[in-house]
Amino acid sequence: MRVFLGVTGASGAPYAEGILRALVGSGAEVGVCASTAGIEVLATELYGDGSLGRDEVLGRFIAEGAGRVTVHGLDDWKSPFASGSAKVDAYVICPCSMSTVGTLAAGAMSNLIHRAASVALKERRKLVLVPRETPLSSIHLRGLATLNEAGAVILFAAPGFYHSPRSIADLVDFVVGRCLDQLGIDNTLVTRWGS
Numbered sequence: 310m311r312v313f314l315g316v317t318g319a320s321g322a323p324y325a326e327g328i329l330r331a332l333v334g335s336g337a338e339v340g341v342c343a344s345t346a347g348i349e350v351l352a353t354e355l356y357g358d359g360s361l362g363r364d365e366v367l368g369r370f371i372a373e374g375a376g377r378v379t380v381h382g383l384d385d386w387k388s389p390f391a392s393g394s395a396k397v398d399a400y401v402i403c404p405c406s407m408s409t410v411g412t413l414a415a416g417a418m419s420n421l422i423h424r425a426a427s428v429a430l431k432e433r434r435k436l437v438l439v440p441r442e443t444p445l446s447s448i449h450l451r452g453l454a455t456l457n458e459a460g461a462v463i464l465f466a467a468p469g470f471y472h473s474p475r476s477i478a479d480l481v482d483f484v485v486g487r488c489l490d491q492l493g494i495d496n497t498l499v500t501r502w503g504s
């Protein structure tokens with residue numbers, strides 16, 4: 310399975326870390342692209358230093374990737390993820406900022422993350438967006454509705470509490486597990502209701 314993972318500048322870096330770990334663990338080949346704000350969020354939320362540089366942050370982020378992860382620049386238009394002719398099974402943007410939601414909903418594409426998501430929609434492939442913002446304006450809500458109507462799955466970074474979480478890791482696993490469910494990847498990260 311080949312998956313694109315876009316990381317943008319919304320809070321929620323631990324979800325991206327968990328998704329990447331699970332994808333690699335499942336044997337997927339993963340292409341990672343992070344926005345400038347996404348790098349700052351990864352640095353702040355995972356490594357406790359928002360001033361770390363792009364190479365340092367991405368080096369740490371993909372360290373567990375064991376050769377299954379490739380990093381793509383924001384202007385890497387030669388990347389397979391920039392074209393519908395390349396075989397890609399699924400696309401995830403996690404976390405997904407409201408800026409990226411607005412851009413995608415407008416059909417604009419100013420970096421590889423936008424382009425990859427746009428390709429997913431036009432090719433009718435699986436696109437999972439994991440936004441985080443609160444409260445939401447009507448502009449945010451309309452953008453999310455537009456993307457949902459175009460085929461995207463809006464998987465809010467909104468962990469449930471009905472599985473009796475005991476730790477932050479349990480809350481992160483809830484969102485990661487629901488995202489993996491959307492990608493058709495078996496997981497036991499969340500105790501399933503009724504089981």
Ligand SMILES: Cc1cc2nc3c(=O)[nH]c(=O)nc-3n(C[C@H](O)[C@H](O)[C@H](O)COP(=O)(O)O)c2cc1C
Pocket residue numbers: 316317318319320344345346347349350353405406407408409441442
């Ligand atoms: C530490 C940090 C946390 C942020 N959290 C959010 C957030 O939760 N949701 C959001 O929509 N934007 C958030 N922002 C603002 C976005 O990063 C900003 O709008 C940026 O332009 C998004 O660009 P991008 O979509 O290209 O990553 C945050 C920024 C920083 C630095």
